[in-house]
Amino acid sequence: METPDEKPAARSEGPPPGTGIVPTAKKIVRDIAAVPPRSVHPALVPGVSVEETGRSYRTDPLVFGIAVALTVAFIAWGVFAGDNLAGTTRTVLDAVVEYTGFFFTTIATVILVFMLFIGFSRYGRIPLGRDDEEPEFSMFSWISMLFAAGMGIGLVFWGAAEPLTFFENPPPGTVEANTLEAMHTAQAQVLYHWGPQAWAFYALVGGAIAYGAFRRGRTPLISSIFAPLLGEHRTTGPLGRTIDVFSIIVTLFGTAASLGLGALQIGHGVEIVTGIGELGNGILIAAIAVLTACFIASAVSGVSKGIRALSNINAVAALILAFFVFFVGPTLLILNVIPSVAVQFLGDLPTMIARSASQGDEAQAFLSTWTIFYWAWWISWSPFVGMFIAKISRGRSLRQFVSVVIVVPSAISLVWFSIFGTTAIQQQMDGAGLNVDPPEEVLFGVLGNLPFPLVTSILLILLISIFFITGADSASLVMGTLSQQGRPEPARWVTVIWGVLVGVIAAVLLISGEEGSGLRSLQNVTIIAALPFAVIMAFMMVAFMKDLRRDPLILRDRYARMAVRHSVMAGLEEYGDDFALVPVEYDHSEDDLAWIDEDSVDDTLAEVYEAATEAIDIIPVETDADPGASLDGLAEETAESAGAAGEAPGERPRSGERPLD
Known part of the structure; x- marks a missing residue:
């Protein structure tokens, strides 16, 4: 896993082998209903009723x-x-x-x-x-x-x-x-x-x-x-x-x-x-x-x-x-x-x-x-x-x-x-x-x-x-x-x-x-x-x-905060004030998360942390805005930078510029 001292390169391709996001919601429900949800990360389980356990x-x-x-x-x-x-x-x-x-x-x-x-x-x-x-x-x-x-x-x-x-x-x-x-x-x-x-x-x-x-x-x-x-x-x-x-x-x-x-x-x-x-x-x-x-x-x-x-x-x-x-x-x-x-x-x-x-x-x-x-x-x-x-x-x-x-x-x-x-x-x-x-x-x-x-x-x-x-x-x-x-x-x-x-x-x-x-x-x-x-x-x-x-909802919040915090630190190290975070969509393998066990969530937090940051693309933004710039101003410049790179404005969701806790 990258530390704050390591400077990640900007990424636009899919994740390396062995990492991935999660199955779709329908597949999660199907997997849960069929077997104990060991192949689904516990943060993504939408809730299992006792009737669904058979x-x-x-x-x-x-x-x-x-x-x-x-x-x-x-x-x-x-x-x-x-x-x-x-x-x-x-x-x-x-x-x-x-x-x-x-x-x-x-x-x-x-x-x-x-x-x-x-x-x-x-x-x-x-x-x-x-x-x-x-x-x-x-x-x-x-x-x-x-x-x-x-x-x-x-x-x-x-x-x-x-x-x-x-x-x-x-x-x-x-x-x-x-x-x-x-x-x-x-x-x-x-x-x-x-x-x-x-x-x-x-x-x-x-x-x-x-x-x-x-x-x-x-x-x-x-x-x-x-x-x-x-x-x-x-x-x-x-x-x-x-x-x-x-x-x-x-x-x-x-x-x-x-x-x-x-x-x-x-x-x-x-x-x-x-x-x-x-x-x-x-x-x-x-x-x-x-x-x-x-x-x-x-x-x-x-x-x-x-x-x-x-x-x-x-x-x-x-x-x-x-x-x-x-x-x-x-x-x-x-x-x-x-x-x-x-x-x-x-x-x-x-x-x-x-x-x-x-x-x-x-x-x-x-x-x-x-x-x-x-x-x-x-x-x-x-x-x-x-x-x-x-x-x-x-x-x-x-x-x-x-x-x-x-x-x-x-x-x-x-x-x-x-x-x-x-x-x-x-x-x-x-x-x-x-x-x-x-x-x-x-x-x-x-x-x-x-x-x-x-x-x-x-x-x-x-x-x-x-x-x-x-x-x-x-x-x-x-x-x-x-x-x-x-x-x-x-x-x-x-x-x-x-x-x-x-x-x-x-x-x-x-x-x-x-x-x-x-x-x-x-x-x-x-x-x-x-x-x-x-x-x-x-x-x-x-x-x-x-x-x-x-609980899945609490775990999702925890991982989201850690992933954004890590990515913002990496962006600041690489680009200073001039960067933005955008999500990257990519394919994944069903076996990517097979190693996750609900009882070992805390022990594997570092790996989940890394997998979450692999899904974020850090791109440079050419702007003179300071860290306190408004969200709308930075969003516009982010869209312009993305357009200059050959992407239509609005193709990527926008994120704020401040480090998030």
Whole structure:
């Protein structure tokens, strides 16, 4: 390779043997579809979808069998020894919170910063698919499915209850309870729990899986994310299978616990609407059975049909309910609260991030009850929600993906909590006497103080039910994918089995133990399981970054900068200020790039560097222009020089005269 001290002669002929540019785009695609693209430089691969690799899928008996066995064993523990389960999980949970609470608060912030860097740096231009691939779903359907799968039931359950709780019991060291300042502080704290940091967990898992599956041709599995670190053979071996089994278990428990909360709220709504009094366990189980049948039917219909239709319906129902409360509630107060809370959230963010057990027992208790609970909860949901987000985000750029997945749901959460939370707080300040314990009753209490309480309560029950269905059928599809080696559309029988198990766990643990201890035990288990998965997510960031650094788009940019820089230095050495760079077109051999291997890109960078500069012709330009001359002036003189050499002006593309970095 020529160094800057060597002076290349002007070249107008083709490259020497053994160098070359690349095959045409059609040939690249044909080569990739036929065999692993070892004869195509990795910088020129336009993206390989997992469907183009010709992979075959089958049920993994080890992953599926172990996951089902562990699930059944846990159900048996809850049925036959519910109190023992509650005591054990409580003890373990206390140890997890006490000794690793700092890790949860730290990893939440690190992941958010990492994803914002990915989305708004040069990596943001990378598409989650082929270079020319269009998004599969419309923006409205995409956002609807994101919202429904991510936090649907939780937002309904806590929409009024959590702001009211923090209004009456503000975070330690902040403001006086039951004041206007407490209202704003409460809403800012709620947004901290449900906003950007929560969605950053989902964005990391979803972005990494979508990138690997739709641009690298890997199977859409949690284990496949670690291929850059472990290698393909280890991700398909015992270690990879262990990761996938664990992902299924975490998904199953996290989904079932959330559905249990939804069932409690549905049950309370039925009590209000029908006036039949407190429902027995038999009615709750019957309701869960009906909803389970609905979400299984939706799941087997596929993402593009069932989940999309239900998500769109739910988005409309949620908008109707939110607009109703907004217009009949304290409208002007809500309009003033939204921007105030958004600004206060940014101002209070450093304080909320810095809150730790070192600030006293009160801060420790608040963190363990609320913040650490939420970070662990979102981590436990990240395998399920992340894989589902990956399924529906194909064709989006990383910048669009990060912007929408983190910012849009956070903005929706801000508006949602501002509407329902502010309305609940205003009613409480006016003496409504709302009770935050149990929390599933708060929103129905708020609606009961507004016009048409019966109609809105029925709409709320419908909203919760559809959130129940969309969340559960999304989880069933994801668990089916994990059970069948990443199959994008898992077999119906596998989806049905996981759907039934979700419903069974939600029903059995809802009524097992004393005073609902079974459901609390299930919540505790999801938090405990979140600790090792939080460690997995830390390594996930390393693997994802390693992948992105070798993306074809990033490699093309790197080679282009190096080639132009080298050529400009050579031109300055040979001709001083009077030169221009023009591309030279020439034939090439298919074998020219056969030596290139994706895993040795960095080792062969010098040769690629040389091959790239061989494609550039450095020609003298007779001009008195200085290095700061305008682009148009130098371009005109370049064209004149080319014409004098027997070429028509405009035959060669023109380039600027300044050295490019």
